[in-house]
Amino acid sequence: MIPFVKREMIDKKKWMEDGDFLDNLALAQSLPGPVIINISILTGYRLRGLKGSIVSVIGTTAPSFAIILIIALYLWQHRDYYLVQAAFMGIRPAVTALIVYTIFTLGKRVFEDYRSLLLFVLFLSGLIFLKLHPVTVIVVSAITGILWPLKNNNKKEQTP
Amino acid sequence: MINLNIFSELFISFFKIGLFGFGGGYSMLALLEREIVQLHKWLSATEFVDIIAVAEMTPGAVAINSATFVGYQIAGVGGAIIATLGVIIPSLLLVIPAARLVTLFYQSKKLQHALHGIHPAVLALIGLAAYVVGVNSIVDIKSALIGGGALTLLIFTRIHPLMLIALGAVAGTMFYL
Numbered sequence: 153m154i155p156f157v158k159r160e161m162i163d164k165k166k167w168m169e170d171g172d173f174l175d176n177l178a179l180a181q182s183l184p185g186p187v188i189i190n191i192s193i194l195t196g197y198r199l200r201g202l203k204g205s206i207v208s209v210i211g212t213t214a215p216s217f218a219i220i221l222i223i224a225l226y227l228w229q230h231r232d233y234y235l236v237q238a239a240f241m242g243i244r245p246a247v248t249a250l251i252v253y254t255i256f257t258l259g260k261r262v263f264e265d266y267r268s269l270l271l272f273v274l275f276l277s278g279l280i281f282l283k284l285h286p287v288t289v290i291v292v293s294a295i296t297g298i299l300w301p302l303k304n305n306n307k308k309e310q311t312p
Numbered sequence: 313m314i315n316l317n318i319f320s321e322l323f324i325s326f327f328k329i330g331l332f333g334f335g336g337g338y339s340m341l342a343l344l345e346r347e348i349v350q351l352h353k354w355l356s357a358t359e360f361v362d363i364i365a366v367a368e369m370t371p372g373a374v375a376i377n378s379a380t381f382v383g384y385q386i387a388g389v390g391g392a393i394i395a396t397l398g399v400i401i402p403s404l405l406l407v408i409p410a411a412r413l414v415t416l417f418y419q420s421k422k423l424q425h426a427l428h429g430i431h432p433a434v435l436a437l438i439g440l441a442a443y444v445v446g447v448n449s450i451v452d453i454k455s456a457l458i459g460g461g462a463l464t465l466l467i468f469t470r471i472h473p474l475m476l477i478a479l480g481a482v483a484g485t486m487f488y489l
Contacts, residue, residue, distance in 0.1 A: 182427050183410050185403035186373040187336040193407040209400060216372025220380040240362055242484020244449030245459030246477050247365045251338050251442040253466040255435055268432045275436030280443055286343045287332045289433045297429010298422050
C-alpha cells in the first residue's frame with residue numbers, strides 16, 4: 153500500500169518532497185494506530201490543518217468500509233455453502249503463510265542485532281504461554297530499549 | 313439498553329486497539345484477537361481467522377477492515393461504525409501532538425532507544441497473530457501442505473498476496489471437496 157500512497161502524493165499531486173514523505177512515513181510507523189491512517193492525518197494536517205486531517209481519514213477509510221459492509225451484508229451468509237467452506241480450508245493456511253512471511257522480511261533488519269532475536273523469542277513465549285497482554289509487552293519492550301539499547305539499524309522501516 | 317452497552321464495550325475495545333496498536337497491521341491483529349476472541353468472546357477463533365482472510369483480500373488497511381467487519385458481526389451496521397471510529401480516533405487525537413513532540417525530541421537518545429526497543433515486541437506480536445491464525449488453520453496434513461506451499465511461494469517468488477489467497481482457495485476446493 154505504501155508505494156501506492158507515494159505515487160499518489162508525491163509523483164501525481166506533488167504535495168510533498170521525497171524526503172518529507174520518508175520522514176512522515178517513519179513517524180507514522182513509530183506512532184500507534186494503522187500506518188495508513190497516521191499518514192493520512194499527517195498529510196492532511198500539513199495541507200489544511202485539522203480539517204484536512206479529518207477529510208483525509210474519511211477518504212482512506214470510506215472505500216474499504218463500504219466494501220466490507222457489502223461483503224458482510226450480502227456475501228458472508230454464503231459462508232456455510234460447502235464450496236466456500238472448502239475454499240476457506242485452503243485460504244486460512246495461505247493467510248497464515250502471509251503473516252509468517254512478514255516476520256521473515258521484517259526480521260532480516262531487526263534481527264541484525266542478536267539481542268533482538270533473543271527478546272523476540274522471550275516476548276513471543278510470554279505472549280503465547282503466559283498469555284501476557286500485548287500492551288504489557290509493548291511497554292516492557294520500550295523500557296528494555298531504554299535500559300539496554302539495541303543497535304540502531306538506521307533504515308526506514310516497512311510494516312505491512 | 314443492551315445495545316448501548318455493547319456499543320460502549322465495542323468502542324472501548326477498539327479504542328484500546330488503536331491506542332496501543334504499534335507496528336501497524338498484523339501486530340494489531342494480536343491485540344484484536346486478545347480483545348475480541350479471548351476477553352469478550354464475541355467471535356470464535358475460526359470466525360476471527362476467516363474475517364482476517366477477508367480483510368486481507370479487501371483493499372485498505374487490514375486493521376481497519378477487520379475492525380469494520382468484527383463490529384458488524386457483533387452489532388450490525390452501528391457496530392461497524394463504532395468499531396471503525398474506535399480504531400481511528402486514538403490516531404486522530406495522538407498523531408498531531410505526537411508529531412510535534414517527536415520532532416522536538418527526535419534527537420533524544422532515550423526516545424530513539426525506546427522506539428527501537430519496540431521492534432522485537434512488534435515482531436513478537438506478529439508472531440502471536442501467526443500462532444493464533446496458524447493453530448486454527450493448520451488442522452491436518454493437507455492444510456499443513458497448503459501452508460508450507462504458500463510460504464515457499466512467498467519466499468521464492470514475487471507472488472502477489474491476492475494471488476496467493478486465490479491459489480489457497482483453489483487448493484482448498486481441490487483437497488477438501
